[in-house]
Each structure stands twice: as C-alpha cells, then as structure tokens.
Amino acid sequence: MSPTYFPGCTLSTKASGFDASGRAVAQSLGMTLDELAEWQCCGATFPLTTDNSMALIAPTRILAKGQNAGGHVTTLCAICFHVLRRTQNFLSAHPDMLERINWFTEEPYEGRTRVSHFLELLRDELTWEGLSSRVTRPLAGLKVAPYYGCLLLRPKDEIGLDDPDEPHILHDCLTALGCEVVDFPYASECCGSYLAASKPELPEKLSQEIVASARRHGAQAIVTACPLCQFNLDYPQKTTFSGDTLPVLYFTQLIAVALDLEPAAWGMEKHYVDPKPLFA
C-alpha cells in the first residue's frame, strides 16, 4: 500500500522547493505520493505538558484522515514527522486520551495509522543500494555536511529513526548519491527553532556557529531534512552573517540533481544563498 503524502504548511509556502523536489524525486523513483485530501496544520509542536488534549487534536485529525486514506502517512518535513509520530505513539499508549479526542472531533480515529518520514522509505523500502543504482549524475567530489537538527531524531525512544548521538541516515543517503560526506560537530545541534520568530538574534548566532563549523570542515553545502533548520541556517547568511556563506539544501534537492531531473524540479528558487552555482 503506497503511503499518503502530508506536505504540511511550510512545504506549501516557504519551503515549496522541498515539496517540489520531493514530489519529483518520488515520481522519478516510482514511489507514488498522493497528497492527503483536505489536510490542515499538524500543530507544529508536540505538547510538552502531559495533559494537553487541545494540542493533540490537530495531529490526531491528520492521523484519522490518513487512516481513511490507506493507513500510512508520510512526510518530508521533519517537524510534521516529529509531531505526528509522537502523537501516534502517545495515543497508542493512552487510549483514554484517544477516546477523549475522538469524542471532541467526531472523526473516529482507531489509533493505528503508520507515520513515516520519506528518508525512512528511501532507507527501508527503496534501500540505499536501490537509490544509488538510480543515480545518473553522481555528485562525486561535492563535499556536503549533513545537518540533522533535533526534531528528526529526538527523543530517541519515541522517534526511533536513528541514533541522535551518532546519526547516519542522511550520511547514507548522501553517500548513495556519490557525495563526499563531511562530518562536523554541530550536525545535531539545535538551530534555534521557533525562536526565529520571537528572538531572531539567537538562531542568528547559532547559525553563524553551525555554518562556520561546516565550512571549517571543508563542506561546500549543508544538507537538511527540516524546513525550519533550512531557514534558520540560510536566512541569517543573507542578513547578519559575517564570513563566507554556504548554501543550505534539502536532501531531496540533491537527489533531484543526482537523478538528473530537470532543473525546474530542483526547487532551488527560494534560497537566500543560491545553491545553483554548485551544479553549474
């Protein structure tokens, strides 16, 4: 059963390049990604209080829609993935909360929708060998630093995608594309997250450190799976950054290049630091 694709708000607006490249890559790899009908926001944060039923309603609605559309929802956005997977885990462990939300939404959710991240599908279903065999324009010699951020990996027990302390899922993906993967110590540091809205100077400072470290380790680009990480690392480079800049790409964009798709499918129009010269 092919999964239903949940783009989420950011991928429909600011991160449309992530969405476009993701869809193009999926199609080229023969993985059908039908968009979930009538979706709304995932809630954007997983509630940190133990009794916050209101905050769980939005993601539960998506899970319920996913249940009616085949029972498997996949995302590209690390934040949506984080919220949906944790909500799913929480509801499995708390049937009383599920009952309460169902009573409120009147959209009965049975609690069994599978939530996946597109990286997971590449790893577990297509496999890295499978991806590698489809590469027609190997990115040999391109030095990229995988940047994981927090939400894709943590908390480990609930997300379970990879080891947050020594993650390698992006490493493996980029290696399959022929890239030279650059390790750097800030790969799973926080980017500043939503403080970009309330205290922009904080992500600006973090961005400076993260980008500078990736550069010091020889990277020509940073690769991420999260639209907020992308924004927080990319935007300050245009505005407050002192030093050499570094393009910040989505992993799907690099796959699109490696599969030799049309540049229109790369979705590289909205970056603050233009990544296109890397592929000229």
Place this chain on the structure above:
Amino acid sequence: MIKRALVIGAGIAGIQASLDIANSGYEVVLVEKEPSIGGHMAQLSETFPTLDCSQCIMTPRTVEVGHHENIKLYTYSDLESVIRDQETGDFTVRIRRKAAYIDWGVCTGCGACVEKCPFKVESLFERGIGPRKVVYTLSPQAVPNKPVIDAENCRYLQSKWDIEAGRVPAVDAKGNPAKPKCGACAKFCPIGAVMWDQQDQIFEEKVGAVIVATGYDLFLQSRLPEYGGGKIPDVVDGLAFERLLAASGPTAGKVRRPSDGAEPKEVVFVQCSGSRDPERGVPYCSKICCMYTAKQAILYKHRVHDGQAYVFYIDVRAGGKGYEEFLNRAMEDDGVVYLRGKVSKLFREDGKIMVKGADTLSNRTVEIAADMVVLATAMVPRTTNRPVAEMLGLAIDDNDFYTAANEELDPVATGVPGVFMAGAALGPKDIPETVAQASGAAAKVLSMFQKDKQSAIGHKP
C-alpha cells in the same frame, strides 16, 4: 560454628575487615580476583581531604595482610561457590585460583620476566593512560609481589596451544617440529619459575562467617555519547586522571594528556557524569565525586602552576569532616573556577576539546576550549553483584547494589545469618566510610565468634 571467616574482595574494605578479624586471633580466608590486593585505592594518587599519598598510607596494611599468620590469601582467584549448611550455619567455599603460569612458591618477585617480556597491552589498572606487559604485576608495591602471565595475549601460550590443538602445521617449512614462539620470560627467569602447564586450581575452605566487600566499577564512558562516548583520548574518567596524578603511575605523576603527551593548560572537570540522571544514567548521587574532583583540581594546579581548572557541578555535596574547608581551599587557594551547570556536549576541534555548558548562576551558556576533560563518572555496582547475591542469598536494590536487611540500624548485616558486607558494594562511599563499615562488619563477625564468652561474663555471680 567454625571460627574462621571468608572475606570476598581485598580492596581497602576487605583488607580492613581481614586485619581486624585476624588481629583478634581468628583465621581469615581472603579472596581477590586481581593478582594483587589493594583494589581501587591502589590506583589513587592522594586521598581527600588530607592529601595523603594513597599508596603510602595503604602499604603498611597490604604488607601486613601479605605476612599475617592468620590470613590465608588467595589472589588471582574467583569464588566458585559458597554453600551454607543449614544445620551448623557453616559455609563450604570453593575457590578457583586462576593459572598464573608462574610457580609463586619459588618466584622471588625479581621482575626479570616483566622486564624482558617484549609485548605490551592495554592495562585496565592504568585505565588507558599507560600499557602493561603481558607478564605483569599491578604495581611496584604489589602484594603479593608475584607476576601473572595474561594467557590471552601471551605469544608463547597461544602458539603452544595452537600447535597442541593442530591449528598450525605440526612441522615447519624445514621439516622441524613446530615450537612455540617467544618464551622470553622463561628464558630470563633466573630460577625457572615459569610453568607453562600450570592449570587453574580449585581449593575448598570451611568458614563460619562471610564478609562481602566486592567494591565498585565506574560508569562506562561509552554510555555518555554526548561526552564523546569514550572515543576522545583526552576525555578521561576520574580513575584515569588519578593514574596521571599518581607518582607510581605511567607518567610518574606528571600531568600529560593521552593524545600527544602535552601538558594540558586548561582542564575541565564534569561532575555528575552519568549520576543523578534517571533518564539516561543512574538515578543516585555517586557521593565521592564532589570531593575527588576538588582534590584532582587542586593536585592538577599543584603540578601545572600556570594551568586553569574548571569544574561544572549541579550542586556541591561536601558533607564530611574537613570537606567543605577542602572545597574552599580549591576555590580560594588554587583558583579553581566552579561553574554551576551541566555540560551539554563536548567535541574535538583543532586539537582542543570544545566544552559547551551552562552557567546557571550568570544565566549564560559557556564554551571552554579545553586541553583535557575529566568526567566524574558515577560509581556503579560490579556486574558480579547479581551472581554473588544469588550464590549467597543476599538482597540487592534496584541499582544492583547489595542492600542490608535493616539499612538504618544494622547496615552491614544481610538477611543471611553469618554473612556481612562492607564498602562500595553497598553503594557509593569514600575511604573513611568504607573503612568504618569494614571494621563494623568485622566486629559483627567477632561478636558472633565470641558469643559463648559474652554469655559466660553475663552469668557471673
């Protein structure tokens, strides 16, 4: 009842308990798994809060144990079984003395074999700071001062066993019978003490009381991936730093960082590494780390005058005689900078270790480019606590430390008559507390042995 005691473990707790019992005129069977006695205290440089040399204050006791006519010492030995006779309350103990491949009966401890052995391996005793030879004693002051051959890494024994098992051709390329390689120790031993065919030996002893003093281990750095997971050479644990500070250690007491032998000018100490962390580590306080970190920072400063020590702490627990004063000395006399907060992560960059932490008093994040980092990793129970507890019928707590039947009023007694315990096997504790507990356990054994005398006094007309 047999008036003879078994003491399991010859660290400072086992040594103290054995001496107390032996000096009262009763026989003690003391079993130690390592080749020599002294336990972790033999690894320490100096002790807090007096800064006494650890080896120096312990050596009179280890020597006394080695020579005591009432102490029967089994080193390099494991406990096979302890069976309690329900009728008499006596214990039958089976002890396996591991093959040392050296006849200790004739060995004079001259050290020629150690000197001539051409192979070095990592030493657990030196905690990665320095190597040891394949034939070795733990330290120059070892009691007994008899070496053992580490069969797993011994070229001669391995090649001998390969030939015997037919894993290599029985004749070499020239048609001569294959011979084991090396054998340097045997060649240079002036009295022929090397015994290649020595086997493990089983001994049986009968005792009327048992003291469990099996000590502790340290929380493994591999469980702290945010602190490098043990993969950064210049991030070491507290015991490794003790070896760096110890005059008898691999660097003769000079502070040299493991990666390149340079003198570290900025050293960061991280307290509560793995302890007080119910989510990812152990929930309890490791108790001794505040004090030994202060001690190590002071000693570091005494060795490296232009160096700077930093200590990250959650809060400082200095409850003991002279402890708070000692801590103030670290801050005031030796300029150790105490930062209240946790270190979130550290990593290597350009030969430095970048330490990222928080100072919750100034409400700021702190980043220190350190030359070396010392993790005050938690004291944890030995993995053998569980099997030993099962063997003797003892209770262990949620963390696998032994637990007394009455923690408040009878802290060294177990639920099994005749079995007592002492030291860090019950939970984290420092040397004075360990020794006090060991004497307590010994007193319990002695009062058991002297029950008949007490009642005689009690019935005086």
